[in-house]
Amino acid sequence: MNSNCFSRNNFIALKFSSLMFNKRLRILNLNNKRTSKSSADDRYIRGYNEIPGPKALPLIGNSWRFLPVIGQHRIEKIDVMSKQLREQYGDIVKVDKILSRPDMVLLFDAEQIEKVFRNEDTLPFRPSMSSLNYYKHVLRKDFFGDEGGVIAVHGENWLKFRTKVQQPILQPQIAKLYINVIEETAELFVSRIRKIRRKNNEVGENFLNDIHLWSLESIAQIALDIKLGCLDDAVRKDTEILIAAIHTFFANVAILEFKVPFWKIFNTRTWKKCITALDTMRNVTMKYITQALEKKLIQTNNSSNENASLLQRILELDPKNPKLATILALDMFLVGIDTTSAAVASILYQLSQHQDKQHILFNEICSILPNRNDKLTTKELQRLIYLKAFIKETFRMYPVVLGNGRCLTKEMEICGYQVPKGVHVIFQHYVISNSEHYFKNANKFEPERWLKHNKEQTHAFASLPFGFGKRMCLGRRFAELEIQILIAKLVQNFHIEYTRQPLEYEVQPLYLPKGPLSFTFSDRT
Template sequence: MLSASSRCGRQVAVALSRGHATAAAAAVKGTTAEPTEEWLRAKPFEELPGPKPLPIIGNTWRFLLPSGDYKTTDMANMMFEMHQQYGDIAKLVGIPGRRPMVFCFNANDVEKVYRNEGPRPVRDTVQSIKYYRGVTRRDLFGDVQGVATTQGEQWYEFRRRVNQPMMQPRSSKLYVPSIDQVAQDFTDRMLAIRDESMKMPPDFLNELNKWALESISLVALDTRLGCLDGNLPPDSEPQRLIDAVQVMFDSIYRLEMRLSPWKLVSTPTWRRFVRALDYFYETSMKYINAAMERIKAKGEDSSGDLSVLERLLLQNDDPGVACVMALDMMFAGVDTTSNAAAVCLHLLAKNPEAQERLFQEVLAQLPQSPSQPLTAAKLEECRYLRACFREAMRLKPIAPGNARRVVVDDFVLGGYRIPKGVDLVMGHPQLSVSEQYFPQADQFRPERWLKGPDGKSEAQSAHPFASMPFGFGPRTCIGRRFAELEVYTLVARIIRRFRVELEGDIQWRTGLILFAASPLKFKVIDRDR
C-alpha cells in the first residue's frame, strides 16, 4: 500500500505532466489556494538531502551506536558534520519524539526564515520546562508560563507585557553603577583567589558563575545575594543556586536532545531537574516577595527611577508575570553570561595585541586608577570593547543555533518545499566562521566591526544574517541589553586592572549552550598604572 506522501507525490507528478500546475499544488498542500511559482518550481521535501532513516529505528542509531555518524555529544560538531556531508540545507527525520528538522547553513535562507516569521514566531519549546510549569507545578504557575515555553497569542501577550522594561536602553543604563560595583568586587576577589604564580584556580568558571548570578540578581530580584563573599560553602544559598542552574542546563540537554523516557516515567534525570527547579523557584520567590513588600511600603508616592522588577510588578495586574520573568532572567542569565565572558577573556588572552589595544581604550576612560567610576557615557566610548565582544560571539556563539517552525502551507527554502510543522534550525555557529561571509574567518579581529573614515566597517559587507548571537525579530533574546552590559563591564574592569595570559588552551563543548569543558587556565598580572 502506498503511503500518504507517496500517493501525494504521484498525484503531483501526474498533474505536472499534464500541465495542471494548480492541481499539482493542491495535491501537495491539500488546498485549492492559488500556488506560487516558487512553490511549483521547488523540489519535494522527500528529495531534500540528509541521513536516511532505517525502518522502525529511524535515525536514532546514528546518535547511539559506535558505528553512528553523530556519536559526538557536541551539538555544534554534529551540525558541522551535517553541513560538510549534505551542503547548505539538510533534513533530519526519524528521531522519536522530534518533529522533522531542516538545518539551514546559508545566510540567504536564514534571512528568509526570519523575514517570514511574522509577529508571533513559533519555535520548539523547552518541553521539560513546559511540563514542569504546566503540569508538575501548575499550582504555582497557572497560565503564566513565560517566553520560553509558550506560542502564539499566549507568548505574544506575555512578551508584550515585559518588552518595555526589559528592552528599553534606559532600563539597562540605570544598572551601570551597581553592575560596575559587582565587577569591581569580582576583580578584588580575583586577587584573593590568585595563587603565588598569578594563576586563577582550576574552578575559575565557577567564580564567573558567581559573578553572573550576583549581577543578574540585581536586575531580576532587586538584591545582591552575596555570591562574592569569601569562599562560599557548598550548602550556601548562592552556591546552591549556581549548582541548580547547572543541573537545569545539563538536565534539559539530556531530556530534550537525547532519547529519554521522561515523558512516560520519572527518570533520575527528571527528578534531579525537578529538585533543581523547585529550589530555584522557592529561593527566587523569597526575594521577589520582599520586593513586592517594598513596593507596597512605598505606596503611590514612589519617586525616582524604578527597577526592572518594580516596573514589571507595577505595570502588570498579575504579579505572576513579573515573577516568571524574574525566574527566566535568573535561569538564563548565569551560565550563558559567564561563558560569554570566559570566551571573550580567552580570545583576548590568545591575542595580546588586541588586549593591549583594549587596555589603552579603557585606560583613556579610567586614567587615574582602576577604581574610577565606569559610567554609561564612558562605556559608550569603548567601541573597541564592544567590537571585542561582537567578534568573540562570532567565533564562539553561546547558542548553538536558533529555531523556527514553519507555520504556512507553501514555504520554500533552498529550492525545496518545506511542509508546515517542520522545525528549521539556523546554523549560526557554521555561518559565522565561514570564509564565504567573513574574510580571515578563523581569526580574532575585532577591528572588522569598527567603522572606518568612510563611516563603514568591514563587517558591514558581510551578510547581516551570518552572525546573530542574540537572534532576530520578535523572539530576539529579551535579556540581551543586560547580558551585554554585564560582560562589557566585567571585561573592561579585568583588562584595566590585569594583563590576562593563557596557561595552556581551553576546550569548549556545545550542549544546550557553549561551555568551557576544561579549566579556564588564566594568569592575571597586575598593571603598573
C-alpha cells in the first residue's frame, strides 16, 4: 500500500512539473511574440501614432518648423529636408499637426509607393494646390462651373473630364502627329539662340525666359494650332504678359501651399499676386482660344484631319460643349510651360557638366541624322536611345517635381503601420531615385544605366517623373516629344558649355539650377 501510494504521489508530482513547464514555455513564447516581429512583419501592424517623425509642440504643432527665422526648413531646400528626415527617422515619417492642413506621411520606399498606387480606387485624391482649387471652384466658379479641368480638381467632376479628354491626349500615335510642328518650333529656337548670343557665344543671364518662350510657342501650336510669334525678334506684348503671369503664379503658389496658409483667413499680398496672375493667364489665353474656336476649321466628318489641333480634337468629341476644350487648353498653358522649361534647363545644364556624355549623344544624333536638314520622323526618334537615356537620368537625379502624393480615401497598412483615411501620403521620389538602395553609384550621372544592355535591375517605382496611375501627367506624351526633339536639335547644332561657377539646385518652386543660365552655344563644324 505504501509502495502504491508512493508511485501515485510520484506520478502526480511528475505530471504537475510537466504542466508547469509547459505553462512556462507558453508564457515565454507569448512574450517573444509580443516583443518581436516576424521578418515579413505580416502579423504585427503598429498603430498610426507609432509612426516616427518630428515631435509636435503644444498649440503650434509642427507649423513652426516652416516659419521664417525660427523655422528649420526652407521651401527652397525641400530636397535637403527630405534627405534629413529619411536619415533620422527611416522609410516612413509622420509630420503632423501643421496648421490648417491634414497630417503628412512621407514615404521613402518604392515598394510601398507601388502598393499605394496599385490600391487606389476609381477616384484617387491627389493633394495639390488647394489655392488653385479655391480659385476654380469658389472664386471663379462662374467661369469654370462643373468643368474644372484636371489640375487641382477631384471627385466625379475630375473623372468625367479626364475620361472625355484622355483618349486623344494619352495615345502615342496622336502625339506623334505633331512631330513636324514641334520640330519647326525647335528650329526656330535654334535660330533665336544664334541671334541672342553674344560675341563669346554666351547667352544672357535671363535665358530661362527664352526657354519659356519656346515652351509657350510649342503648346500654342499643339493645343490651338496658332503661331504666337514668341520666338520672333519682336516678342508680342501679350506673350510677355502671359510669361510674367505664369512666373508670378509659380513663384507665389509655393508660399501659399507650403507655408502657414494665412490666405485662408484674409487676403494676403501673396494671395493677391496669385489671383491677379491667374486672372491674367485666363484672360490672355482665352483671347487665343477664342481665335482658335473662330477659325471654324472643324467639320462634322473631320475626325481624320491629322493636322487638327488638340482643341479641335476635343471639340470633335463633344461639339456642343466648347467649355471642355477651352478649360483643357487653359490647364495645358497653366502647367505645361514652366514644367517643360525647367526640364529643358536642367538637361542643358547636365549636358554642359558632362562633356563626355554630350559627345556620345552628338555621335548618336550624327549617325541617325547625318545631315542637319534631315527631318525627324517617328523612326528616327525611336533610334535616339542615348538621348532618351540622358533625359531619363536627368529626371532621376534632378526631377522637376520632387515628389507626388495621395490623400488616402481609405484606411491602409503602409510599412507595417495602419494609416487612416484622410492622411496625405507624400511619395519622396527625389530621395528614392538618389538612393544607393535603388541605384548603384546613385550620385554619379550615368545615362548608360537606362540602356537595355545594362544588367542593373531597377525598381519601376524608384523614378516616376510623370507620376503613375489614373492621375499620371496627362500631357506626358507631348512633353516627352517636345523635350526630345529640342535637345536633339540643340546638340546637333551646338556644343553646349557652362563656363561660370557651378550651380546648385533649388526649388524655385520647380527643381532646377539656381543662378544665371548663361550657356555657351558654339556652332558645330
